[in-house]
Amino acid sequence: MKPRSKRLILLGSAVALLVGAVALVLTAFQQNLVFFHTPTEVAAGKAPVERVFRIGGLVEEGSIARNDDGYTVRFAITDTAQVIPVTYRGSLPSMFQEGKGAVVQGKLTSDGLFVATEVLAKHDENYMPVEAQYALDKAHQANQTVQY
Amino acid sequence: MTTDTLNRAERSRSLFRFAAPQVFYPIAGRLAPWFAGIAAVLTVVGLYIGFFVAPTDFQQGEVYRVIFIHVPAAWMSMLIYLVMAFWAAVGLVMNTRLSFMMSQALAPTGAMFCFVALWTGALWGKPTWGTYWVWDARLTSQLLLLFLYLGFIALTRAIEDSRRADRAGAIIALVGAINVPIIYFSVQWWNTLHQGASVSLTKAPSMATTMLSGMLIMALAAWAYTFAVAFWRVRSLILERERHTDWVGAELEAEAKRQ
């Protein structure tokens, strides 16, 4: 290959990459700067209607239930202020648990039920040994008994 | 007055001396193997702690052990871009050729770490989040960083005239540097699937000590590796750029005798 055409290809790919980068920012950020809405925002009607969007929050304690088909899961997403009931058919990530973070994608029906097509687990930034968590839970329980 | 100012002037001139490729070339050559050695030792220690001392994580189990490369690589990819932008700015302002060469010597390593951060992040995301990829602000801005690196590399290599290549690259480096704080703070500024920082200057780390020490040692290893590779690479760049000078001629002849 001639050096000139090689240069041209390199320059072309540089320009293409930069244009691609800018396009990426403009489109992806436009749509996804708000990667998910909180249940409070949804309850306040700030979430898009009749369009696919995401809700993020904690899976409410004691809310996970399976339908008789063993495939459909019902649970609730909460930010401790508002609660949104969710239904989902499909497999769940292994870290999806009650009391832990989750992001669900889907549509809101008119009766306020969120029909999810995708469920992602969102974990926090804490890393510790299993024993430490066990000790923490114990301490937490002890603390609660004292308060009563 | 005179001796003091003279000393200071002399000192600043001697610092400036290192900006001369001829002076820096042998220094880089002598330092690089040391940094490579330090990197190798730190990697062995860091991996030993990461795999054999650090305990299983309470919520993620064993898969969290990806953190020992993911976080150092991600930090390094952001830091190297900032250093590139710094040298580009120095080069534009002071008109020092070596600064531009340093910035170009760092770019491929930065791109490598950026790719590693994305790759390990994807493999970590699948078992924990349930997906290899999402377009949240953190992941998208990190992908943009990779494109900035590749754009910088392609542009500086595409332009034949090295002075123009230096300037064009410097502009990408400086403009793109805006993206680095966006990556870093994206998890605070916007709702993202990616969790917040476990380690930062403003709060106590939310990691067990052995996990944290393994990660920090791996980060130091990444620093040492970057120094070694960038020094080796800048030596080739210096030879290339200074090939018409007498000292490079002498260096090449000496190199020929060594082989």
Added chain:
Amino acid sequence: MMEWESWSAFWDMGGNAWFVWGSYSITAMLIVLELVLVLRRRKETVLRLLRLRRAAPYATGGQRMNEEMF
């Protein structure tokens, strides 16, 4: 081996072998690749410049370049 019951447990990574070892192996490969490329580039540069220099030993113009050091 304080963390692992056996080597097979170590390689299995709690069922996450692909995710953990897929991360580490690709990273190791890229680092080795970069080192090889960097060291090969140096050798190649020295040889090429030597060849150029021997082909035209007087076309160096070294003095001028040495003066504008920075």
